[in-house]
Amino acid sequence: MIKLLRVDHRLLHGQVAFSWTQNLGADCILIANDDVPVNDLRKTTIKLAKPQGVKLVIKNIEDSIKALQSGATDKYKLFIVVESVADAQKLSEAYPAIEQVNLGGVKAKEGSRNISKAINLLPEEEKLVKKMIEKGVEVEIRQVPNDKKVLASTVI
Amino acid sequence: MRYLLLASHGKLAEGILDSTEMITGKHDNVFTISAYKHEEDDLNRQLESVMVQINHDDELIIVTDIFGGSVNNECMKLLDDTRIHLIAGLNLALVIELVTQMNFKITTDELIHTSIKNAKDAMLYCNQVIQDVPTNEDF
Numbered sequence: 001m002i003k004l005l006r007v008d009h010r011l012l013h014g015q016v017a018f019s020w021t022q023n024l025g026a027d028c029i030l031i032a033n034d035d036v037p038v039n040d041l042r043k044t045t046i047k048l049a050k051p052q053g054v055k056l057v058i059k060n061i062e063d064s065i066k067a068l069q070s071g072a073t074d075k076y077k078l079f080i081v082v083e084s085v086a087d088a089q090k091l092s093e094a095y096p097a098i099e100q101v102n103l104g105g106v107k108a109k110e111g112s113r114n115i116s117k118a119i120n121l122l123p124e125e126e127k128l129v130k131k132m133i134e135k136g137v138e139v140e141i142r143q144v145p146n147d148k149k150v151l152a153s154t155v156i
Numbered sequence: 157m158r159y160l161l162l163a164s165h166g167k168l169a170e171g172i173l174d175s176t177e178m179i180t181g182k183h184d185n186v187f188t189i190s191a192y193k194h195e196e197d198d199l200n201r202q203l204e205s206v207m208v209q210i211n212h213d214d215e216l217i218i219v220t221d222i223f224g225g226s227v228n229n230e231c232m233k234l235l236d237d238t239r240i241h242l243i244a245g246l247n248l249a250l251v252i253e254l255v256t257q258m259n260f261k262i263t264t265d266e267l268i269h270t271s272i273k274n275a276k277d278a279m280l281y282c283n284q285v286i287q288d289v290p291t292n293e294d295f
Contacts, residue, residue: 018252048286067295144181146181
């Protein structure tokens with residue numbers, strides 16, 4: 001069962017590891033990212049940031065989709081963390097059981113627009129967000145669980 | 157209801173609350189006391205002003221900066237009041253543990269024991285830790 005998919009350019013760090021996992025009651029975290037599995041330092045840092053008592057799986061996007069579709073993840077209360085809106089869109093497109101996408105942190109880039117605190121989207125990322133919303137995914141903005149949910153549809 | 161009070165010599169307590177809220181969001185059941193910052197500060201009066209906000213069926217977990225320090229010593233005198241639980245050794249990991257589990261339906265003893273244990277485990281010599289990375293996990 002998918003508890004939440006979060007977009008955060010920092011992937012797993014204090015905020016994610018502690019508040020979200022605790023708040024969601026997740027027992028498994030999936031880091032879906034194409035760089036981390038082949039970047040040893042990043043992988044090490046993420047593994048060490050893992051909260052106790054929670055399983056942590058790191059897979060590239062393609063293997064993440066395969067794992068989700070195979071049903072191997074069904075028995076977990078799964079919290080998925082991705083780095084970008086594009087990765088979130090790929091996962092939710094391939095696996096419609098992802099009904100909620102949380103935008104937690106997207107750093108500013110050349111040509112991006114600040115739509116909310118800590119959320120900066122390029123025009124093509126705004127399009128991907130709209131595409132997810134059209135498919136019925138709830139896209140919401142919140143840095144930490146206690147923040148008030150802001151629906152992305154109201155700010156783009 | 158459970159309340160938390162962070163108390164320190166100087167600004168450590170308010171600084172830790174600031175950092176905690178950056179990570180976990182705002183909390184309305186956490187007090188801080190930054191003791192001895194100004195000549196006129198009176199720790200006992202500062203403690204009293206917190207205590208008057210605690211109802212008879214509430215609980216207050218006080219975390220002080222260091223065991224044996226004067227802030228902790230003063231708080232030890234309050235332990236006749238059974239609503240008060242006192243922990244020495246304020247740090248960010250401990251406060252995050254406490255605030256994130258404070259509303260769970262567990263006893264306050266249990267909350268404090270788990271939080272102290274987890275906070276102790278979070279104090280690490282990273283150069284050594286990096287030699288001992290957990291193996292890859294799969295579903």
